[in-house]
Amino acid sequence: MxxxxxxxxxxxxxxxxxxxxxxxxxxxxxxxxxxxxxxxxxxxxxxxxxxxxxxxxxxxxxxxxxxxxxxxxxxxxxxxxxxxxxxxxxxxxxxxxxxxxxxxxxxxxxxxxxxxxxxxxxxxxxxxxxxxxxxxxxxxxxxxxxxxxxxxxxxxxxxxxxxxxxxxxxxxxxxxxxxxxxxxxxxxxxxxxxxxxxxxxxxxxxxxxxxxxxxxxGGKSPAIIGPGARFEAAVERIVYGKCVNAGQTCIAPDYVLLPRGREADFIACARRVVARMYPQLAAGGQYASIVDAAKHARLLRLRDEAVERGAKAHALASSSSDDARRVLPPTVLTDTPDAAGVMQEEIFGPLLPVVPYDELQDALDYIAARPHPLALYLFDDDRAVQRRVERSQLAGGMCINDTLYHVAQHHLPFGGVGAxxxxxxxxxxxxxxxxxxLPVFRQTRLNGVGLLNPPYGARFRRMMGLLLRR
Missing domain, CATH: 3.40.605.10 (Aldehyde Dehydrogenase; Chain A, domain 1)
Structure with missing residues (x-):
């Protein structure tokens, strides 16, 4: 039809x-x-x-x-x-x-x-x-x-x-x-x-x-760069997860939590990754357009509103936006106020806020204070850190040292939790x-269930004494 x-x-x-x-x-x-x-x-x-x-x-x-x-x-x-x-x-x-x-x-x-x-x-x-x-x-x-x-x-x-x-x-x-x-x-x-x-x-x-x-x-799926992360590898996988389909993915990394003081390192590394993956981002045919004009305009509005509130926008590609083709280059946002729309709504596009933390527990508390995400990404090689995050956070799914590909594991269930x-x-x-x-109880021809039939006399009381003992 x-x-x-x-x-x-x-x-x-x-x-x-x-x-x-x-x-x-x-x-x-x-x-x-x-x-x-x-x-x-x-x-x-x-x-x-x-x-x-x-x-x-x-x-x-x-x-x-x-x-x-x-x-x-x-x-x-x-x-x-x-x-x-x-x-x-x-x-x-x-x-x-x-x-x-x-x-x-x-x-x-x-x-x-x-x-x-x-x-x-x-x-x-x-x-x-x-x-x-x-x-x-x-x-x-x-x-x-x-x-x-x-x-x-x-x-x-x-x-x-x-x-x-x-x-x-x-x-x-x-x-x-x-x-x-x-x-x-x-x-x-x-x-x-x-x-x-x-x-x-x-x-x-x-x-x-x-x-x-x-x-x-969906929701706002966080990516944590832990203290034991291979930093450049983590940035590459986060950028990849954010750039495929131009971020129009329900499990795309929505924002990044990283150790304070490494914001500039993240931006520099992310720019190298984008230059390597998309050498001609706007004209190379390797980067997706935003699906329609309304969604493209929404993303521009989210970016501009964040900047108006004091955020800094860092384009990761030298190509400028192509509004006619709805090509929006990936952009990192720093110093973004929590009240900005980009921190409140699921982004669903190539905008990536970066949020610094002082201690890993601060990052975990930040996530736990918000609705449960569809995906949680952790980058850290320390097994103790991995177990700590697994046991302290609730999400639809968790991916360690990568993004997106947990959805392609068909022996794992895929679904969200809460919002x-x-x-x-x-x-x-x-x-x-x-x-x-369908639950089926199949009784055999010879069985003892008749011992529990009424009238309830001494035999029944003896049987119940056995059944109810601690």
Missing amino acids: THADPDQLSDLLDTMRAAQRAQPHPTADMRRQRLDALAALLGEHQDAICAAIDADFGGRPTEETQLLELFPSLQAVRHARGHLRRWMKPKRHLAGLWFLPARTLLVPRPLGVVGIIVPWNYPLFLAVGPLVDALAAGNRAMVKMSEYTPRFAALFADLIAQYFPEGEVCVVNGDASVAQAFSALPFDHLLFTGSTAVGRHVMRAAAANLTPVTLEL SGLGAYHGEAGFRTFSKM
């Missing part, structure tokens, strides 16, 4: 439900066929996918789409295929001691029809990632693409219709009114990726139907998110 009317969505969901009722528990082979179809779609249309996303952004390197979207999408399919039979296998256990010889099972069952709402910043991976998990769990799926990436959304809708029969997977396109109607549908599970503000509206709409939700949101999200997916975690782990 290329474009949907909000009134059509309920009928579409009914069609998907009817298909699921006709085949409520697909076999492992059926699920693998669906995953194979998705892999074929990705493998056979890589050029078209990259071109569509590039056009939607007004300039995004093919190499970034290959590395950050196509590669992890294909890896997600391979991972699910390789582990599917083990995930589907019921988990068998003995019953509790007093109920032996009964047995218990946990049987993974598909939930039914899953809704997936996709953001604009990684429109392929953030559609395919949850779709892989939903299909592996045996569900049907309806996918709402972002209206901010219309070319890719139309292409993905056409490709899904080619590779999947009606009633298995469908793509819905449309404006904000369609998105609102989509989130209000009585899905068996709804996964939303996007901003915290919109996530609240999605959760409110889902609550009317008691639809369970997984919310993948940065609710629930998780990827790999087995996603399979369980989109499954009902």
Whole structure:
């Protein structure tokens, strides 16, 4: 479906439900066929996918789409295929001691029809990632693409219709009114990726139907350069995490905490990194544009407002901004007041505030005083420091001595906590998110449960004496 009317969505969901009722528990082979179809779609249309996303952004390197979207999408399919039979296998256990010889099972069952709402910043991976998990769990799926990436959304809708029969997977396109109607549908599970503000509206709409939700949101993900860090290596990985997709990444480093007095070292090193990675930043075709004029204007406003409040802006590239192409060079901000918007909002662009600390505990207290981030980055080779941060901080995920790549580990769950999200997916975690782990108690023919039957006399009291003893 290329474009949907909000009134059509309920009928579409009914069609998907009817298909699921006709085949409520697909076999492992059926699920693998669906995953194979998705892999074929990705493998056979890589050029078209990259071109569509590039056009939607007004300039995004093919190499970034290959590395950050196509590669992890294909890896997600391979991972699910390789582990599917083990995930589907019921988990068998003995019953509790007093109920032996009964047995218990946990049987993974598909939930039914899953809704997936996709953001604009990684429109392929953030559609395919949850779709892989939903299909592996045996569900049907309806996918709402972002209206901010219309070319890719139309292409993905056409490709899904080619590779999947009606009633298995469908793509819905449309404006904000369609998105609102989509989130209000009585899905068996709804996964939303996007901003915290919109996530609240999605959760409110889902609550009317008691639809369970997984919310993948965002927030201000900090990067700590610890006292035992390899400083230049830390700066390189932070700059990389901030510059790919021009910082339009939910897990991009949002600000840096570093030892006081090393701000100038950070800026000098970051400039060398940018010069090496992007020798012709504005014209080289290796650096992404901001996706649209409104988001570009917002980033300029955040930067300028910070400067007006006393911050200093340090451009990391010699290229000036190209407003026509929405190319915004990476910029470090120092001496930025906490009240500035850039310190209050998720930045979602190539602006990088640097906050000095005197003691590591000061940095940890700074993070702990704010909403839990989606990602936490620590650069330090001291294992004691690593354990200290792991045990004192709560975040959606943590990455040590690198940025971003924890999201590509399919045996690790991906999700936020608090304001940065609710629930998780990827790999087995996603399979369980989109499954009902059905608990089954299986009684044997010969058992002793009749000893607890009424009338409650001396025998019952003796049995309860055994059961209730400490």
